[in-house]
Amino acid sequence: MARKSRKSVHQAGELNLTAMIDVAFQLLSFFVITLKPVDVLANLDVSRPEPGKKASSKAPTSVISIKIYPNGAYTFNDRVMNRETLMETLKQIGDTDKNATVVIVCTADSKHAKLCEVLDLCGNAGLGNISLLSSY
Amino acid sequence: MQDSMNSQIQLAVAPHGKPIEKKDPREIKLDVDAQGNIYIARTKVGPNLLSSIVKKAAAEYGQDTPIVIRGDANAKHSSIETAMNACTEAGVYKIKFAVLKEKGR
Numbered sequence: 532m533a534r535k536s537r538k539s540v541h542q543a544g545e546l547n548l549t550a551m552i553d554v555a556f557q558l559l560s561f562f563v564i565t566l567k568p569v570d571v572l573a574n575l576d577v578s579r580p581e582p583g584k585k586a587s588s589k590a591p592t593s594v595i596s597i598k599i600y601p602n603g604a605y606t607f608n609d610r611v612m613n614r615e616t617l618m619e620t621l622k623q624i625g626d627t628d629k630n631a632t633v634v635i636v637c638t639a640d641s642k643h644a645k646l647c648e649v650l651d652l653c654g655n656a657g658l659g660n661i662s663l664l665s666s667y
Numbered sequence: 668m669q670d671s672m673n674s675q676i677q678l679a680v681a682p683h684g685k686p687i688e689k690k691d692p693r694e695i696k697l698d699v700d701a702q703g704n705i706y707i708a709r710t711k712v713g714p715n716l717l718s719s720i721v722k723k724a725a726a727e728y729g730q731d732t733p734i735v736i737r738g739d740a741n742a743k744h745s746s747i748e749t750a751m752n753a754c755t756e757a758g759v760y761k762i763k764f765a766v767l768k769e770k771g772r
Contacts, residue, residue: 551738557706566698570677570678570769570770571686571767571768571769572686572687572766572767572768573681573684573685573686573765573767573768574684574687574688574763574764574765574766574768575681575684575685575763575764575766576685576761576763577762577763578763579766585741589684599744622758637744637748638744639743639744639745639748640743640744640745641736641743641744642740642741642742642743642744643679643699643739643740643742643743643744643747643764644679644680644741645677646725646744646747646764647680647681647736647738647740647764648681650677650681651681651682651683651684651685652768654681654683654684654685655683662714663747663751665744665745
């Protein structure tokens with residue numbers, strides 16, 4: 532009697548991916564929905580002269596005056612300007628004379644955002660010599 | 668403790684501002700809301716109390732103690748000036764305005 536040889540057949544176990552994909556999608560959608568971008572904070576320096584320090588004897592450099600009005604408008608040396616022209620002008624001044632003094636005059640009712648905007652533009656132009664004045 | 672800012676304060680946006688790299692532990696944060704109220708560590712303070720707090724800090728930690736004014740974008744300059752005047756009275760000269768460099772969506 533011939534003996535039948537028995538071949539052992541190993542069947543690979545099937546992995547049910549449906550449940551895994553389902554969980555993965557649930558996790559993905561949870562993170563996408565709950566993700567909240569963080570606000571990046573920055574500081575604008577308005578350092579004042581150190582008390583007790585003598586004023587430098589250097590020759591005075593050019594002085595620029597920027598006035599901020601309550602309606603949000605500003606003037607550059609008494610000329611009304613919009614944000615773009617002010618940015619261009621400050622950049623030109625920054626390129627020629629980094630030590631130029633910028634006097635920012637704020638009216639009492641002017642918005643703080645406008646002051647921050649002007650300080651930001653001065654910083655962008657490389658002008659660090661800034662004085663802040665309040666007018667009524 | 669002082670880091671928690673009044674959630675009603677909407678900071679002004681300044682994309683070219685210097686990002687905060689290292690914090691001075693002496694730093695005092697003054698919050699100014701749109702109505703002109705001034706807060707230290709979420710506690711509302713009047714001009715006199717503010718002045719005495721800044722003076723005490725200056726006496727204790729030095730006049731180079733940094734003051735960060737976190738003013739609302741819609742706050743009037745006069746209320747920011749009140750906070751700055753308190754610093755001037757105390758002889759504190761390192762003043763910074765906190766702004767948003769990049770606004771999260």
